[in-house]
Amino acid sequence: MLLEVGDLRRPGACHSGRGNEKEFTGRDSRLEIELRGDLFVFTEVLVEGQATNVGGKIYVKGSIEAKVNLECSRCLTTFTVPIGASFEEIYYAAGSVEEGDPDDTGRIYGGEQIDLRDAIIESLVLVLPMKPVCHPDCQGLCPSCGCNLNTEHCGCGPQAPDPRLAGLGEYLKQLKD
């Protein structure tokens, strides 16, 4: 998503003393992020915000709305949820700051456009749930047979032995004998 800032940087339009300002709206139909080996797909990404020229730097503030495909941490089905995030960034024109300046917490842009992609992606990553659940009442997968307990009834029952502990059961039996 590219933000045109050429108009913000032109001198002369500044009467308020706060620098030139403009509102912007941007859309992205699809953004993909790979994170810890998982692929997250964001769709219907809408970004609205304000860009302000403050003494050569461009201050950008925005809010993001999107939909994201998540995998339920209990039943492993994929589901789509709306997600929202916000960001604030300072962008410096390339060449206007010393490389490695300790005070520089902003980003660099070249030309008359700022690419907001990195800021958008980093903000979205921060609001991704660590353990997404398709539904608060999701029953998850049966620990014995692996079927999806939301849609299937396997009859294993709640006392079904965990297959990972089957070996231990055998061992305890042997001890008794």
Ligand SMILES: [Zn+2]
């Ligand atoms: Zn689920």
Ligand SMILES: [Zn+2]
């Ligand atoms: Zn089962």
